[in-house]
Amino acid sequence: MIEFKEVSKRFGSTLALDKLDANFPTGKIIGLFGPNGAGKSTSIKMIAGLNRPDQGQVLIDGELPRMSKARIAYLPEIDHLYPWMTIGQAAGFTRSFYVDWDNNKYHELLKYLNLSAEMKIGKISKGQRAKTKLLFTVARRAPYLLMDEPLSGIDILTREEIINTLVRDYREGEQTIIISTHEIAEVESLVDEVFFIDQGKIMLSGSAEEFRVERGQSLVEIMKEAFRHVHQ
């Protein structure tokens, strides 16, 4: 379980997280939804141990994020791979950092995603780069996968490939995936639990299926309703 206990974070004059409280349960695919600037990336980076709370605490299975790096695979929103490397070289480089790297899975996914080890990262398309980032995240057998906007700016066919890969390799019950996105319609049927975040706070959270039972609404509709009050 990942716990946020009254976590606040300020960047200059901007309050990115405002006493944010949340418990992300283990073994679920979790959607972190909200508009741009809501605090999604800041939250994800905090779990990955890339920035620290000014106040409050983030705990991963009871430990601080910097103690948990081996258990977390993180897909950043930015292009973090060296453009002069080939996919194969970048894989070798990534592999050297993580003991949970599964080389069979890497080769299998490389093929499944129509990529090849010889491709140079600086020369492939945006969609192919997105798939490469996904490949490097999923090739690790980490119990926690963090994905920051994995679908943003990607064409529809590549989005489908990315979602297929996630479903295909998901180890239900044991693996926890947190996906941050503002494109909710794409992941409606992928997420178990949803957290709607805005202005550094969780506005609403719960089980996607229970929301549908209780409200008869899609997650997109719920999000529109939840945020209408705030932005009036």
Next chain:
Amino acid sequence: MKFDSSRPIYRQIIDSYKKQLIRGELKTGDKILSQREYAEQARINPNTVQRAYREMEALQMVETQRGQGTFIIAAEPMLTEIKLEMARDVLEYFVGEMKSLGYTCAQMISMLEEEEKEQGGGF
């Protein structure tokens, strides 16, 4: 299969199996997709598929045999019951919508009879 995002997906999975049973497309003893195959083909959360399959097992529609797969075990009189239950759901929806448009029960019946005539004596 296309899902309606405003209704629980696990129920839509169960309903689609119920419909296939009623239409005779699936019969007792038939093997259905594994949970993983289903999740992959429909691109939905494997936990959701698991929930649907568990519920179908509890309803004794299907049975999962370790290492063999999941099989249809539903037979009469359960099929009649399922059919009636789904018909009631459709009816409830229809009546609700018609009422909200201001139609009375008698008007609905006469409209249904007219519709039957138009469609050539029996839908």
